Amino acid sequence: MQAGIDDEDDEARADASGQMRLPATLAGEGPLPASAEIVIVGGGVMGLAMAYHLAKRGLTDVVVIERGYLAEGASGRNGGGVRQQWSTEINIRLMQESVELCRRFAVDLGVNVWFRQGGYLFLARSEREVARLAKNIDLQNRCGVATRMLDPREALGIVPELDITGVVGAAYNPSDGILFPWPFLWGYARQAAALGVKLFMQTPVGSIDAEPAGGYTLRTPRGAIRARRVINACGAWSPKLAQMIGVEVPTYPIRHEICSSEPLKPFLRPMVSELASGLYCSQSMRGEIVGGVTIPGHASTYSMGSTLEFLATYARRLTRLMPILGDVKILRQWAGPYDQSPDGNPILGAPAGHPDFFLACGFVGHGFMMAPIIGKLYAEWLTGDAPHDIFGRSQLARFFDGSGAGLAKEDFNIG
Template sequence: MPSSVFRTVPARADVVIIGGGVMGASTALHLAEAGVTRIVVVERGELGSGSSGKPIGGVRAQFSDPLNIELGSRSLRAFQDFPHRPGAGIRLDTVGYLFLLDSAQQAHDFEAGVELQNDLGVPSRMIGPDEARRLCPYVSTDGLVAAAHSPTDGHARPELVVQGYARAAARAGVALATHTAVTGIDTTGNRVSGVRTSRGRIACSTVICTAGAWSARIGAMAGVDLPVRPVKRQLAFTEPLSPPAPRIPFTIDFSSTAYFHNSDDGLLFGLADPDQEDGFDTTWTPRWLELFRAAARRRAPALAGMRTTDGWAGLYEVTPDHNALIGRSHEPAGFLYATGFSGHGFLQAPAVGEVMRDLCLEREPFTGISPLSADRFRHGAEIRPEVHVV
C-alpha cells in the first residue's frame, strides 16, 4: 500500500485529512479528482490499520431510512465500478443480504423498509421461510416468520478498497503521512489554521476528520463535540470446510445479531455482544463465540459445531442514534467531519467521499445530509435509529 513515512510533514496544505482509513482515502481521492492540490492524509499507523482494516466487508442498500438507502445504493454502484475507477480488484461478491425474522413485528418493520427501498430503486423483497432456506441451506425454518432479501448486496475486501483508493490518491499527488500522530489543531480567530503532528506542523485552512472511533479526541482538539464512542466487535473464521460451503447470502439472524457469510474456503462468523463495554481494547476474546453458537443452534444448527481457527476484533464508532456524523462545524470554520458510522462506514465510504468533496468545495452534494450534522444532538433532533445491526 502506498504510504510515506515523513521525517517532517509538508509545511503547508490546502486540506489535511485526519485518519487514513477507507473514509479518509475515499475523501482524498474525490478531492484530488476535483482539482484540489496540496492534500495531506495524516495517519498515526499504517493506512487502513484502524477500523477499516477489520470490518466484515458487507455492502448493502437495505436500510430503513431514505438517506442511508441513498448512501448505500450510490456506494454499491461505485464498488461495482471499482475495477475501472479507481482501478483495483476488491473481490466484490454480489451474493445478496438475507435478514432472518422471527416475529410479526420484525416482519412488519422490514416490510415498511422494503417498500421504501423499492421506491428508491433497491430490488429488495420479503420472502417466506422456505425460500430463505433455499437461498441459505444452513437456515432452520423453525420459528422463522419471514425474511428480507436483496440480491444486489454482498461483501468485498476492505483492505483492497483502502489500497485502491490510496494508490489512486497518491498517483493524483496526495501526500500520505503514515506513522504520524495528530497532537493538536490550531485556530486563528474562528477558523482552522493548522494541524500539529508528531512530525511537525501543517498550516492549512481546512481539516477533515475521518478518524473513526478516535474522532471524539480529534474533535475536542478543535473545540467540536463529536459524540462517538468506541465499541469492540469480534468475528471468527471456520477451518476449511469439506465439502465446500455453498455460496450463500450474507445472512443475519435479526433477533440475535448473529451473522455469517462465505470467506475463502470456509465461513465468517460474527455477533454483536450486548454486554460489550465501550473502550479501545481490540484483544480478540473468543468467549463471545458461545453467544454465536447458542444463536446458531436455534437458527442455523450446522454452524454451531463448526470449528474456528482464527478471528479478530475491531472497533465500531457508535453515535447516540447509530447514524453517522457528516458535516462542517460553524465554529471553527474549516473543520469538517465524516465519522460515527456505527458499523456502516465501509459500505458507505464511496458516496461519503463524494459528499465530503462537495462540502469542502461548498457545492451541493447529491443528497441532503443536514440530518447527519453533529449539531442534531445539541438541538435534540436525533434521527430515527437505524435498526439493522451489521
C-alpha cells in the same frame, strides 16, 4: 489503465510471500510539508475515499495523516457487508449509489476488491420482525431496490443449509453483497497518491491550534503542518481529535467482535443475518465463514481484545441456524471499534464556530459501505458543489440545540 497504475504495478503487486506491498510513495518518508489546502486526519476508508475523490476533482493539495498503518482502525477489521436494505429513504438511496461505486471500483481504481453480490438474507423469528421487514421492503421497492419477502421455505431455497425451525419470514435483496475491505484502502490510497495527495503513516496528530487568521496548525512527531481546512476522519477516535480544538463530539467506541473460520468449499451466497440476535455470517471469496453476533451491554472501550463469551455465543447461535457448521474450526478472532453516535446516525459537516473543520464520524457498524458515496459527496461539496442533503441533516448541532435529528431515525442499524 488509469495514470499511476502501470508505474506502480510491480511495487503494489503481491510479493513472493503473498503479501500486498504498498508503493514506497505511500510510506510518507521525511517531514510533513509546511502547509496544505486540506489535511485529512485518519487513513481509514473514510479519509482515503475523501482524499481520492478530492484529488480526482482536481484538489490535489491534500495531505492524509494516519497515526498507524492503513487499515489500523475499524476499516481493517470489519465484516465487509454492503447492503441497500435500510429503513430510511436517504440511506437506501445513498447505498444504491455506494453499491454502484463498489461495482465499478476495480475498473476505476485498478484493484480487485472481491466485491460479490450474493445478496443479504435477513431472518425474522417473530411476526413483529416480519412487519418491520415488510415496511422496509415497501420503501426499498419504491426506491428501486428489488428486496422481496420470503416465507421460510423460500429462504431455504436460497440457503439450503439453514435450520428454519422458528423462522417466520425473511427479506432478501439479491444485489446486496460483501467485499474484502483491505484492497479498498490500497486502491484509494494508491490512486490518491498517484494524483498528488501526500500520505503519511505512523504520524499521530498530537495537538491542533486554530490560527487567529484562519486555518489550523497540526502538530505531529514528524513536524507541524498548517491546513486551511481539516477533515476529522478518525472514526472512533474522532472525539479525541475534535477535543483538541475544544469541540465535543458525543460518539463513543463500542468493541465489536468478529471471527473467521477455516476455508470451506463455496456454498453460501448471501450474507445471512438474524434480526433478533444480531448474528450475521457470510462466506468470503477465500471460503472462510466470516461473522459476528451482538453481545449486549458492552461498556464503551477502545480495547480491541477478544473474548470467550463472544466465541461461545456466536458458536451457539450459528450452529443453531446452520447445524452443518458445527464441526468447522474457527481460525481467527478479532475486534474493532464501532463508532457509536447517540442516535445511530453519522455526524458530518463543520461544527458551529469552526467552519473549516469537518467531521465524518458516527457511522457505527456501516461506515465501510457508506464511505464510497460519502467520500464522493464530501469531495463534491468541498470543491464547490452545493452540499448534498445528508450534510444538512447530519450536523453535530442536533445533539445540543434541542432541535432533534434532521435525519429520520434509522431503525435498521444492524451490522
